[in-house]
Amino acid sequence: MGSAVLTEQCPYAGKCGACHIGEKSYEQELKEKKKWVVSHIGKYCNKIHDVAGMYYPYYYRNKVQAVFGRKKDTVVAGTYAEGTHTIIPVNGCLIEDVQASAIIQTVTQLIQSFKLWIYNEDTGRGLMRHILVRKGAATKQIMVVLVTATVEFPHKNHFIAALTERHPEITTIIQNINIKQTSMVLGERNKILYGQGYIEDVLLGLCFRISPGSFYQVNSAQTQVLYKKVIQAAALTGSETVIDAYCGIGTIGMCMHAKAGHVIGIELNEQAVKDARENAKRNHLKKIQFVAADATEYMTQMSQNGMRADVIVLDPPRSGSTEEFVRAAASLKPRCIIYVSCNPETLGRDLEWFRRKGYLAEEAWIVDMFSFTEHVESVIMMQLVEK
Numbered sequence: 140m141g142s143a144v145l146t147e148q149c150p151y152a153g154k155c156g157a158c159h160i161g162e163k164s165y166e167q168e169l170k171e172k173k174k175w176v177v178s179h180i181g182k183y184c185n186k187i188h189d190v191a192g193m194y195y196p197y198y199y200r201n202k203v204q205a206v207f208g209r210k211k212d213t214v215v216a217g218t219y220a221e222g223t224h225t226i227i228p229v230n231g232c233l234i235e236d237v238q239a240s241a242i243i244q245t246v247t248q249l250i251q252s253f254k255l256w257i258y259n260e261d262t263g264r265g266l267m268r269h270i271l272v273r274k275g276a277a278t279k280q281i282m283v284v285l286v287t288a289t290v291e292f293p294h295k296n297h298f299i300a301a302l303t304e305r306h307p308e309i310t311t312i313i314q315n316i317n318i319k320q321t322s323m324v325l326g327e328r329n330k331i332l333y334g335q336g337y338i339e340d341v342l343l344g345l346c347f348r349i350s351p352g353s354f355y356q357v358n359s360a361q362t363q364v365l366y367k368k369v370i371q372a373a374a375l376t377g378s379e380t381v382i383d384a385y386c387g388i389g390t391i392g393m394c395m396h397a398k399a400g401h402v403i404g405i406e407l408n409e410q411a412v413k414d415a416r417e418n419a420k421r422n423h424l425k426k427i428q429f430v431a432a433d434a435t436e437y438m439t440q441m442s443q444n445g446m447r448a449d450v451i452v453l454d455p456p457r458s459g460s461t462e463e464f465v466r467a468a469a470s471l472k473p474r475c476i477i478y479v480s481c482n483p484e485t486l487g488r489d490l491e492w493f494r495r496k497g498y499l500a501e502e503a504w505i506v507d508m509f510s511f512t513e514h515v516e517s518v519i520m521m522q523l524v525e526k
């Protein structure tokens with residue numbers, strides 16, 4: 140941290156709405172984030188640590204996406220101004236990976252010189268919709284996903300050749316076809332145009348394959364801080380059955396594997412489950428399995444089958460978990476439940492459900508993964524308190 144953090148000036152501050160850079164110091168932001176978390180979970184947990192902030196809160200996003208549009212005759216890439224469909228062209232965002240930003244600019248220029256159509260949201264016609272760039276922070280592998288509205292991609296081979304010539308650091312390029320009139324960036328179909336179709340990254344010494352549609356934390360350095368807290372909170376001894384619910388590509392469960400007896404990962408997204416299974420093989424982890432299922436349904440089934448678990452980790456999306464999940468989790472009688480949350484509001488609601496089942500929040504850690512934004516990540520350790 141330190142005072143250097145305010146020296147960077149963003150030309151889009153107050154315009155693009157994606158972050159609040161320049162409005163307050165980073166130190167102040169961290170204090171406010173803690174207050175916000177405390178306001179939602181303070182009544183459930185006495186011991187809430189200060190936020191673990193980033194050393195340098197810039198250029199951290201390993202995943203960068205932009206929408207294509209036109210300003211007069213020029214192709215631009217950027218973001219929608221908050222609450223509108225007006226595109227703010229962005230070149231050089233201060234929280235996004237620098238190489239990813241440069242690649243997006245090049246793709247924008249190539250679209251212009253190859254005279255490719257830009258997709259028009261109103262008419263549903265045109266070709267190029269979005270771009271998504273992902274980078275493995277440790278491996279430096281880079282994935283470019285070009286989201287198109289049609290399968291046809293005129294001059295595709297020349298386009299790819301021109302892009303990889305200007306950016307030899309790109310390791311894979313994927314065409315994602317999104318034919319729907321939707322605000323979702325990615326469609327269901329992927330075509331590999333170059334390279335292997337995925338990138339890899341390393342977290343806590345383990346290697347992970349990441350496909351275009353799989354969730355992967357956007358701040359790799361802080362993700363490792365977060366996962367270490369989860370491992371610490373679990374205090375495993377080597378024999379425990381651990382459930383990693385909402386596991387994505389299996390990162391948390393795999394980082395706990397060395398100290399666990401057996402790990403079960405549950406994840407809804409099938410592409411992510413494929414990645415997770417492949418990742419277990421890649422790291423020679425034998426005591427882990429993954430199920431492609433809705434976490435609530437699978438937990439309920441486990442509960443009905445009379446199964447037990449020692450430690451349950453859950454890391455649901457912003458909408459949080461469900462009351463049925465909490466009921467099923469409690470009936471597996473784990474000694475400890477660790478909740479990783481990206482939304483203090485749903486976290487507070489869910490902690491109340493856990494409390495009613497006898498699981499009390501003992502300790503909470505907050506990790507800032509998203510400087511200058513209104514997002515913050517928390518880890519809550521709950522234990523069963525017998526009445």
Ligand code: SAH
Binds near residue numbers: 391432454
């Ligand atoms: N623990 C992982 C992923 C967390 S993001 C990590 O740290 O990277 C939340 C994940 O929950 C996503 O991968 C999403 O696909 C998955 N998900 C969303 N709804 C789900 C549900 N109902 N059941 C199981 N998984 C779900």
